Structure formats: structure tokens, C-alpha cells
Amino acid sequence: MKGGAPSWPRLVFSARRRDAARVAADDEAARFRAIMLPHMDAAYTLACYLTRDATTAEDIVQEAYLRAFRGFADWRGEAPKSWLLAIVRNCFLNSIASAKARAPADDIDDMADSIPDALIDRADPETLTAGRSEAAMLRATIEQLPEPFRETLVLRELEEMSYKDIAIIAQVPIGTIMSRLSRARQMLADLLLPNDGRSERA
Numbered sequence: 001m002k003g004g005a006p007s008w009p010r011l012v013f014s015a016r017r018r019d020a021a022r023v024a025a026d027d028e029a030a031r032f033r034a035i036m037l038p039h040m041d042a043a044y045t046l047a048c049y050l051t052r053d054a055t056t057a058e059d060i061v062q063e064a065y066l067r068a069f070r071g072f073a074d075w076r077g078e079a080p081k082s083w084l085l086a087i088v089r090n091c092f093l094n095s096i097a098s099a100k101a102r103a104p105a106d107d108i109d110d111m112a113d114s115i116p117d118a119l120i121d122r123a124d125p126e127t128l129t130a131g132r133s134e135a136a137m138l139r140a141t142i143e144q145l146p147e148p149f150r151e152t153l154v155l156r157e158l159e160e161m162s163y164k165d166i167a168i169i170a171q172v173p174i175g176t177i178m179s180r181l182s183r184a185r186q187m188l189a190d191l192l193l194p195n196d197g198r199s200e201r202a
Contacts, residue, residue, distance in 0.1 A: 039084050043065070045154065046089070060092055
């Protein structure tokens with residue numbers, strides 16, 4: 001065609017560019033799967049203990065992975081497990097905020113309150129142990145702890161994370177994490193052995 005360039009070179013170039021973009025996107029998705037999927041169990045464990053409901057935990061983890069994938073380009077190579085669990089925690093806190101916004105005022109005190117003595121509900125030991133394994137009883141007991149203490153205990157004792165990583169996830173100083181962990185262990189001991197040593201002192 002005289003007086004103008006044919007259109008097909010531009011179309012071929014555009015197709016190649018689209019193919020290259022698709023390959024890059026596939027590579028990024030594969031990289032995300034390789035780095036983040038191994039931590040799905042940890043994400044679900046944390047979500048279960050935070051929400052105390054398996055179905056809600058699944059929703060939290062799904063939302064967290066979606067956010068993680070969308071923000072993966074901004075990931076700077078820091079510890080992937082800590083990065084992912086921080087997103088899980090943020091999704092949980094967002095769900096609490098949304099629930100509070102929708103809930104009647106009378107129900108708000110039941111959600112994510114961090115006052116230990118007000119929230120610990122000493123369950124009947126017979127109820128805890130009847131028909132449950134020791135692991136299930138321990139889990140039920142941990143779930144009675146207030147959220148910040150429960151979160152710290154799970155991350156340290158179950159996920160075996162460092163104080164530094166837990167501090168990054170919870171966005172508080174390491175000293176606060178150490179204090180919360182000590183308090184959580186004491187509360188857990190009180191729940192598991194509520195009469196330990198008391199009868200002897202009486």
C-alpha cells in the first residue's frame with residue numbers, strides 16, 4: 001500500500017507484547033504460589049484461633065491470599081510467613097470492625113475485647129473433656145484467651161515464630177510481645193489447672 005505502512009507489523013508486535021505480558025503474569029503467579037502457598041496451614045491456624053470459627057477462618061484466609069496476591073508486587077523479600085500472617089491479622093481486624101459497624105450496641109462488648117479478666121470464661125472441665133481429645137481440649141482452652149494474648153501464644157508456641165517476627169505481625173514492640181506471651185502462658189495455666197496448689201494453701 002503506497003503512502004502508508006501496512007498494519008500487520010504493528011499487530012504482530014502487539015500480539016508479542018501481549019504474549020510477553022501473559023508469560024510475565026504467569027511467572028509472577030507461579031512465584032507467588034511457590035513462596036506463599038507453603039504457609040497456608042499457618043495462615044489457617046492463626047485465622048482459626050483468631051476467629052474461633054472454622055468457616056469464618058476460611059473466609060479470612062481466602063481474603064488474605066487475595067490481598068497478598070494483589071500486593072505481591074510490593075513484597076520486598078521480607079520473611080514471607082510473617083508478611084502473609086500480618087495480612088491475615090489485618091483481614092481479621094477488618095472483619096471485626098465491619099461486624100461492629102453492623103452489630104447492635106449491646107453486642108459490641110462481645111467482640112475482640114482485650115480486657116483479660118472480663119473475657120476469660122472458665123469452662124466446666126467436664127464440658128471441655130467430654131468426648132474430646134486432649135488436643136481439642138487444649139485448643140478450646142486457648143480459644144478462651146483474649147485476642148492479643150491468644151494471637152501471641154499461637155504465633156510463638158504453635159507456629160514457632162521469633163519475637164521479632166511476631167512484633168512485625170502485631171505491629172507492637174518486642175517487649176510488648178514478651179509481656180503478652182508471659183501473661184498468655186499464665187492465663188492458659190490458670191485455665192488448665194484452676195485449682196493448682198490452692199487447696200494445699202487453704
